[in-house]
Amino acid sequence: MRESLAGRHRYLRQNDCFLDYVIDHFPVRLVALDTVVAGAHGGEVCATREAWLARTLDEGAGKPTLLLMHHPPFRTGVSAMDPMMCRTAPSFARLIAHHPEIERIATGHFHRPIVVRWAGTVGFVAPSTAHQVALDLRDGEPTRFVYEPPGFALHVFEPELGMVSHVVPIGDFGPMHDFVLAPEYPGQA
Numbered sequence: 001m002r003e004s005l006a007g008r009h010r011y012l013r014q015n016d017c018f019l020d021y022v023i024d025h026f027p028v029r030l031v032a033l034d035t036v037v038a039g040a041h042g043g044e045v046c047a048t049r050e051a052w053l054a055r056t057l058d059e060g061a062g063k064p065t066l067l068l069m070h071h072p073p074f075r076t077g078v079s080a081m082d083p084m085m086c087r088t089a090p091s092f093a094r095l096i097a098h099h100p101e102i103e104r105i106a107t108g109h110f111h112r113p114i115v116v117r118w119a120g121t122v123g124f125v126a127p128s129t130a131h132q133v134a135l136d137l138r139d140g141e142p143t144r145f146v147y148e149p150p151g152f153a154l155h156v157f158e159p160e161l162g163m164v165s166h167v168v169p170i171g172d173f174g175p176m177h178d179f180v181l182a183p184e185y186p187g188q189a
């Protein structure tokens with residue numbers, strides 16, 4: 001990734017080992033934490049990465065922050081996917097809870113839009129821009145994929161509003177239409 005993209009995205013060179021970075025010239029601070037374990041499906045925040053995050057959050061001095069991680073560090077209750085979550089030490093959740101300026105932990109990997117409350121913040125999983133993982137809450141079922149529409153998440157931050165997350169399906173759904181309401185529709189008088 002760094003070899004391909006760091007020419008135009010210099011923040012990818014902030015850390016020689018992991019692909020951790022901070023972008024801090026917006027009203028919300030973007031902190032990306034590398035969760036990759038080479039060759040594995042699941043992710044991990046090792047002690048080195050947790051220490052980097054602790055230092056980085058301290059440097060933010062309470063500025064609103066969006067934390068980006070590929071693998072969710074929280075369970076979703078979907079038994080086919082939770083084994084592929086991000087392994088963390090108990091101290092990681094305590095670190096997150098200690099920083100209420102974290103507006104969200106925005107993740108991916110599970111290929112479905114999912115929202116949870118975790119460690120005092122909002123845990124968010126974006127849908128996949130390709131196939132989705134089938135929504136199956138039964139124990140013991142294998143992971144299956146389904147061609148629900150691809151999608152993405154748009155996180156909007158305004159200082160007075162805070163962060164608002166929109167989930168948007170990708171596809172051609174036709175033009176926009178004006179609402180034409182009958183006179184008897186509530187509020188039309």
Ligand SMILES: [Fe+2]
Nearest residue numbers: 070108109110
């Ligand atoms: Fe993934």
